Amino acid sequence: MLYSLDSQATQRALKVLQTLVPTLKVTTNSDTECTQRLRQHTRHADYVFFVSSVATHQAFYCIKNSIRDESAFCQVPGTGTTRIVETVIGAIQSAQ
Numbered sequence: 001m002l003y004s005l006d007s008q009a010t011q012r013a014l015k016v017l018q019t020l021v022p023t024l025k026v027t028t029n030s031d032t033e034c035t036q037r038l039r040q041h042t043r044h045a046d047y048v049f050f051v052s053s054v055a056t057h058q059a060f061y062c063i064k065n066s067i068r069d070e071s072a073f074c075q076v077p078g079t080g081t082t083r084i085v086e087t088v089i090g091a092i093q094s095a096q
Helices: 007-020 036-044 057-066 081-095
Strands: 048-051 073-076
Touching (some): 007 081, 036 057, 048 081
Parallel strands (some): 048 073
16 A cells, blocks of 8 residues: 555556556555554555655554554655655565
8 A cells, every 4th residue: 555645646656557567456545544444444555655855644553553563654755756666566566
């Protein structure tokens, strides 16, 4: 799951990731509050990529409380599509 309040950046990152790794299943979320949808996306995700510089604290704590495995939480340094894609690809490569 990609989480950022910059939904345009996550949508661009989603498209790039689908091109680079077509078998990768990615969801996005930009909820500013702790919604049921945010909790469910987090619980079902193998990894959560959190763009921290544009995120809310409420969403951060919602994700941290809902995630199944702490090691699945990845903070994206900086902002923007490129940083999101780099962080996801790095996590995929290190998991293989």
